[in-house]
Structures are given as structure tokens and as C-alpha cells.
Amino acid sequence: MAEDKDLYDFFGSDFNSTKYFEGDKVVVGPAQKVTYFVDGSDAYANLNKLFISFQHVPTEKSVFFKAFITAFNEAYNCDWSSETVYGRADPIYMFKQTQRKITLAFKIPAASTSEAYENLGKVQQLVQFLYPSYSEVDNATTISQSPLVRMKVMNLLRNTNDRFNEMDKNYGYSALESADVTATGDELVDYSGLQTWQSHDGLLGVIDNLAVNHNLEGDDGAFVVGSNALLPKFIDLNLTFSPIHEHPLGWDENGIFAGDEDRTTGTGASKTLQQRLWPYGVKLKDPLELYSENSTAIDEALLLGSSxxxxxxxxxxxxxxxxxxxxxxxxxxxxxxxxxxxxxxxxKAAEAATEVFESEEYAAAMAALEDL
Structure with a gap:
């Protein structure tokens, strides 16, 4: 089943602007000249895996879009209850929860009528993902599954309950071995080695709202492909997403964030905790590592009781x-x-005065004053 999912994603994430042209040929001009069309964004998206994916959890179907992102925003809203106490300047705050909201906007351009047709079909599929599963579709009381979605925006939005190792659910650099990737010790290089592109590694959640703008009124317009049939050249999608995290979030008493038990070492006294690199998977070096040349002096200071x-x-x-x-x-x-x-x-002033006093002009002036 896992192999089927990977194959589905592999072919679903293949971008080809001539996919719906027979033999990749494009017929143009009044002379019906046959040419071959190539879109550079296809190669860029396919080579670098720069795309956005959505997986419909009930059916495990997925849809991929090129990452022409115009807005990607995260909001973390802390919910506090406060109580005002008489005589106290500030209220007493009690923490309730931190809620995460994500807004995403991206463009879906079409370089050909083939891509315009495929784009419209992909938007259609994403809209279908907003609806639940029923035991009997014509019976509204038989909902079997809610329309949960996994959304993935490259390394910026993904599920940190990694699927490298289904048993341990570890996230971080211990997962490199499970992914058959050799750790280099270089955090930046290893970070790129940790990234996966499959839709099932998307962040679980719900799409609160989805707005589709077909831009028919703009300069882009549409391809007229037949009688009473047109295909938008440029589609805008805007959505709001509320994540459902599949692992704990918060600090434990040892200062480990969202620690997860490493089940490979057993339970009880032998269990170990691994800090979860949530939400972006970035592992920063400890300041003492970066300034290891000062470690001896710092250790001495710490031994003397200094923090x-x-x-x-x-x-x-x-x-x-x-x-x-x-x-x-x-x-x-x-x-x-x-x-x-x-x-x-x-x-200098004294020297100048001396010169004046000793000058002939000064002596003549003084003599004239005496004659008066």
C-alpha cells in the first residue's frame, strides 16, 4: 500500500505542460504547423521538488501545484484567561492554549491549453477534498470520515511526526539512517537530506476556507477551446488552514521540547527522549559548541558557581x-x-606684541604723543 502511495505521488507530482497534447505536439497557426512545446517551470518544479501538495486523508488521493506562492503566513495565538485582583496593578494570567493558523496564497499559471485544462482539474480535485466521506452518499446522516487534509509546503510546512521510521516516529538527525542517508555532521547539508516531498508527509489539519479566483476579467483572460468552452489562463487560490498536530507540543522538566520516547531503547529507566525539531526541522548548534575555544574558561567560571x-x-x-x-x-x-x-x-600673541612695541612706527607714535 505504501508503494502504491509513493507511485501515486510520483506520477501526480510530474509537471508537464503538454501532458494533454497528443504526442506532446502543439498545432499552431493557420498552416497547422506542428511544434513541440517546453515550459521551463516544469523542469524547475520537477528537478527541485518545489511544489505544494494536498492529500485527502479519507481517500489518500493527492494533488500537487507548482510553488508560485504569493503569501505564506503563520499566526500563533496564545489564549490566556485573566483575573483582576483588588489592589494589584496587573491581573493574574492563566494559560489555556496556543493556536496555530496558516494562510496560503498561490498562483496557478497555464503556459498552454494542456496545462490550463490540467490546472482546472487540479483545482476541481482540491475543492472535492473539502467534502466528507459517506457510507451512503445520498444519505447525509451516514458521514464516515471528516474531510481532513495533509498540506505540505516544502520544508516550511510539514508533519514533524516523521515517517522515516513508522515504529519510532522520530524526528531529527537520527532519522537519517532510517532514510538511508548518511549524516555528514554539517547541519545545513544534513537538513537538505532530511527533506521529503511526498504528500503523506504533509501537516494534518482542516481547510477552513478556500477562495478560487479564475481571473477571467483580467488581462490574462482565458483560452477559448471550443463552443461555450474556455479554460482560465491564470488562477489564484487563497486558503486558511488549521493544523492538527499529531505529537505533543511543550517543554518537559528537562528542557526538552516536545520530547518523544525512543522506543528502540525500551521503556522505563532506559528510555531516552529526543527533542523534536518543530516546526521547521532546523537544528541549531549549542552556543557552547560555536564558541568551543572559550569552553575552558566558561567551565572554570561554572565550577566557581557562576551561571x-x-x-x-x-x-x-x-x-x-x-x-x-x-x-x-x-x-x-x-x-x-x-x-x-x-x-x-x-x-604667538606675545611675540606679535613684542614686534609691535619694538617697531619704528610704534616709537614715532610715542614721540608724537610726548610732543603733544
Missing amino acids: NTDVREASEAAIANAAAAEAGLLSGLRAKITERKLEKAAE
Whole structure:
């Protein structure tokens, strides 16, 4: 069954703008000239797996779109209840939950009538995913499954309850071995090795609303393919998605976020917890790793009873003191320079006065004053 899903995704995610042209041939012009059409976005999406996928959970059918994304926004809304107490300036807050909402908008351009036809069919399929499953379709009281959807936007939106290892449900770099990928030790390189493109690795949730704009009134218009038949050249999709996380979210008493028991080591005292790299799968290096050259000094400070905060504050204080000392030194130098300039100015003024007093003009002026 898993192989069938992968094959379904493999062929469903194959983008080919001439898929619905017979023999990949396009007939153009009044002379009915036959040419072959190639769209660069097909190759780019197929080669780099840059697409958006939706899987309908009840039927496990999926649909793929090229990632012409115009908006991708996440909102994390914390819900708190507050109680105002007499004489207290601030209310007392009690945490209730954090809710995540995702809005996605993307464009679906058509480079040919074949792609326009396929695009319209894919939008049709996505709209069908919004409806539930029934034991008897004509009986509204026989709903058997709600229309849950798995949505995947490359590495930015995916299920972090990884399917590399169905038994352990581990997420992170221990999953590399299960995926037959060799860890390099380079976080960025290994991060690219962890990414999967299959629709079943999408984030589980519900589509709250879906808006489809066929842009028939715009400059793009539509392909007229026959009598009373046209195909939009450019479709806009906007949707809101509410995730349903399949693993716990929150910190444990050991400072591990959304820890998951590693069932390969058993249970009880031997169990180990692995931090879940939610929601983007990014593993940052510990600051002590990045600054390993200072690890000895930091360890000594910690042994003396100082915390990381104390060490940082001491470093900041040392830097501030050095800056103040430097400022004081510069201030003193500036004062001395100013004093020296004033001294030189006074010396020049005295020299100028002496020259005046000793000049013949000054002596003649004084003699004239005496004659008066």
C-alpha cells in the first residue's frame, strides 16, 4: 500500500505542460504547423521538488501545484484567561492554549491549453477534498470520515511526526539512517537530506476556507477551446488552514521540547527522549559548541558557581569598563591637546606684541604723543 502511495505521488507530482497534447505536439497557426512545446517551470518544479501538495486523508488521493506562492503566513495565538485582583496593578494570567493558523496564497499559471485544462482539474480535485466521506452518499446522516487534509509546503510546512521510521516516529538527525542517508555532521547539508516531498508527509489539519479566483476579467483572460468552452489562463487560490498536530507540543522538566520516547531503547529507566525539531526541522548548534575555544574558561567560571548569565554579565561589564577607560583616556588627551593649543596661541600673541612695541612706527607714535 505504501508503494502504491509513493507511485501515486510520483506520477501526480510530474509537471508537464503538454501532458494533454497528443504526442506532446502543439498545432499552431493557420498552416497547422506542428511544434513541440517546453515550459521551463516544469523542469524547475520537477528537478527541485518545489511544489505544494494536498492529500485527502479519507481517500489518500493527492494533488500537487507548482510553488508560485504569493503569501505564506503563520499566526500563533496564545489564549490566556485573566483575573483582576483588588489592589494589584496587573491581573493574574492563566494559560489555556496556543493556536496555530496558516494562510496560503498561490498562483496557478497555464503556459498552454494542456496545462490550463490540467490546472482546472487540479483545482476541481482540491475543492472535492473539502467534502466528507459517506457510507451512503445520498444519505447525509451516514458521514464516515471528516474531510481532513495533509498540506505540505516544502520544508516550511510539514508533519514533524516523521515517517522515516513508522515504529519510532522520530524526528531529527537520527532519522537519517532510517532514510538511508548518511549524516555528514554539517547541519545545513544534513537538513537538505532530511527533506521529503511526498504528500503523506504533509501537516494534518482542516481547510477552513478556500477562495478560487479564475481571473477571467483580467488581462490574462482565458483560452477559448471550443463552443461555450474556455479554460482560465491564470488562477489564484487563497486558503486558511488549521493544523492538527499529531505529537505533543511543550517543554518537559528537562528542557526538552516536545520530547518523544525512543522506543528502540525500551521503556522505563532506559528510555531516552529526543527533542523534536518543530516546526521547521532546523537544528541549531549549542552556543557552547560555536564558541568551543572559550569552553575552558566558561567551565572554570561554572565550577566557581557562576551561571552563564553571570559569565555574560561579567564579560559585558569588562567591555563597558574598557570602553569607559578608553573614553576617559581620550578625554584627557583632548584636554591636553586643547591646553597645548592655547599655550601656543598665547606665545604667538606675545611675540606679535613684542614686534609691535619694538617697531619704528610704534616709537614715532610715542614721540608724537610726548610732543603733544
